[in-house]
Amino acid sequence: xxxxxxxxxxxxxxxxxxxxxxxxESHGLRELSLEDARTLGRLYxxxxxxLLWVRARSGSADVNAYLNDLVGRAYALTYPGRRPRxxxxxxxxxxxxxxxxxxxxxxYVASLLLLLAGVGFGYVGMMVDPDAAxxxxxxxxxxxxxxxxxxxxxxGDGMSVGDQAQFTTxxxxxxxxxxxxxxxxxxxxxxxxAIMLFVNGLFLGALAxxxxxxxxxxxxxAWILPHGIPEITAICIAGAAGLVIARGMVAPRGLPRGQAVxxxxxxxxxxxxxxxxxxxxxxxxxxxxxxxHPPKLSVAFKVSFALTVGAGVYAYLLSDxxxxxxxxxxxxxxxxxx
Numbered sequence: 001x002x003x004x005x006x007x008x009x010x011x012x013x014x015x016x017x018x019x020x021x022x023x024x025e026s027h028g029l030r031e032l033s034l035e036d037a038r039t040l041g042r043l044y045x046x047x048x049x050x051l052l053w054v055r056a057r058s059g060s061a062d063v064n065a066y067l068n069d070l071v072g073r074a075y076a077l078t079y080p081g082r083r084p085r086x087x088x089x090x091x092x093x094x095x096x097x098x099x100x101x102x103x104x105x106x107x108y109v110a111s112l113l114l115l116l117a118g119v120g121f122g123y124v125g126m127m128v129d130p131d132a133a134x135x136x137x138x139x140x141x142x143x144x145x146x147x148x149x150x151x152x153x154x155x156g157d158g159m160s161v162g163d164q165a166q167f168t169t170x171x172x173x174x175x176x177x178x179x180x181x182x183x184x185x186x187x188x189x190x191x192x193x194a195i196m197l198f199v200n201g202l203f204l205g206a207l208a209x210x211x212x213x214x215x216x217x218x219x220x221x222a223w224i225l226p227h228g229i230p231e232i233t234a235i236c237i238a239g240a241a242g243l244v245i246a247r248g249m250v251a252p253r254g255l256p257r258g259q260a261v262x263x264x265x266x267x268x269x270x271x272x273x274x275x276x277x278x279x280x281x282x283x284x285x286x287x288x289x290x291x292x293h294p295p296k297l298s299v300a301f302k303v304s305f306a307l308t309v310g311a312g313v314y315a316y317l318l319s320d321x322x323x324x325x326x327x328x329x330x331x332x333x334x335x336x337x338x
Contacts, residue, residue, distance in 0.1 A: 003057065005326075006050075006053070006054075007203075012042055013046060013299045014066070014067070014070060016039070018231075020032070020039065020043065021073050022041065033331075034140050038127055040074070040077075040078075041078065044075070047067060049069055050067055051064070051067040052073050055280070057115065065131070065308045066120060068078035071280060086279075092317060095320075096270075097273075098318070098320040100267070100270055100274065101237070101271075101274070101317050101318075101322040102321055102322070104240060104267065104336065107243045107244055107247070109241055110240070111197055111236040112236045114197040114198050115197045115198070115201035116201060116237065117153060117198060118199060118200065118201025118203075118204070118205060120137050120189065120205060121168040121198075121201075122206035122207075123206065123208055125205075126205075126209035126210060127209055127213075128152065128214075130213075131204075133206070133210065136202060136203065136206035137203070137207055137210060138203050138207060140258075141207055146210060146219070146220070147215075150216060150293065150294070153293040154293065154295060162267065174234070175283065177274055178235060178238075179235055179238035179279065180272070181196060181239070182238040182239045182242050183238050183239075183272050184242070186243060186268065187249075188245050190242060190245075190250075192242075192245075193239050197236070200235065204224075207220075208220055208221075208224075214297040218259070218303075219294065219299060221303065222294070222297075222302035222303055223293065223302075223305075224288045224290075224304060225306035226285050226286075226309060227283075227286035227290045228306070228310060230278045230279075231277055231278070231279070231286070233313055233317070234275040236277050237271055237272075237275050237278070238271070238275055240271055241268035241269070241271040241272045242268070244264050244271065245261065245264055245265055247264055248260040248261040248262075248264030248265070278313065281313075285309065289305060290302075
């Protein structure tokens with residue numbers, strides 16, 4: 001059959017399907033009669049076959065685009081998917097994410113070790129060469145004397161409620177950006193993710209040494225740890241997500257590389273989704289407790305608070321081990337994105 005003859009013979013049913021789709025999209029499928037709904041399904045299958053016929057014969061681009069649009073619209077109406085429910089999201093947060101962490105613990109440990117290696121390098125680097133501060137210490141802290149800062153904080157009134165809320169929002173947004181970048185850099189075969197984790201650790205280690213050199217180590221860790229434990233944990237999980245993507249590229253396990261990366265990307269996105277709760281917690285603490293310095297809150301209190309928060313965070317992340325792995329690793333995660 002020639003293309004022109006094919007188009008002429010099939011055009012009536014294309015127009016009929018288009019008319020049904022227009023009605024359905026305007027008023028909903030429920031407004032169709034039972035017979036019209038059956039006709040829509042039959043025409044969807046028929047036009048799908050027509051599209052394959054046109055593609056196989058390298059037909060007109062306009063005809064191909066028209067049929068592709070019809071088939072896509074019909075598919076969206078026929079298989080609309082299921083919107084995630086609150087119960088699905090809660091199921092993932094409560095059970096699916098800890099189960100996923102149990103399955104991907106090696107990637108998390110690798111991510112954490114990369115960050116800790118940066119911390120060690122930054123700390124030792126500042127001890128060996130204090131002049132390297134211009135390269136190792138975050139710019140906003142270069143001209144801050146730790147002793148003077150602690151004295152100013154002790155004499156000040158602290159942040160207002162409004163300032164705390166604004167600062168918490170800023171920190172949450174910034175940390176989410178860092179996490180997404182660590183995740184996205186997995187596409188560089190993990191090299192970008194590894195560098196980012198190392199550099200973030202390097203800045204932290206260098207800054208810790210600056211405060212330790214001034215005898216302010218306790219003050220520094222009382223400032224960092226309350227929010228730092230959930231925040232660093234979340235960033236390392238995001239880094240683990242990036243390494244999961246890299247794993248699909250480096251070790252496709254017998255699958256075509258593209259398919260392996262797509263499969264690993266699903267796992268990586270679930271890991272990234274799970275960090276949101278930790279970032280919310282870290283942002284809230286960083287905008288409040290972390291900004292209340294001695295003598296209003298003592299070093300001992302803030303460190304104890306940090307250890308309590310850390311214990312809670314890791315009890316949650318390790319809860320699948322504590323349950324004996326009874327939660328299905330994929331079930332909760334799938335429902336959160338299904």
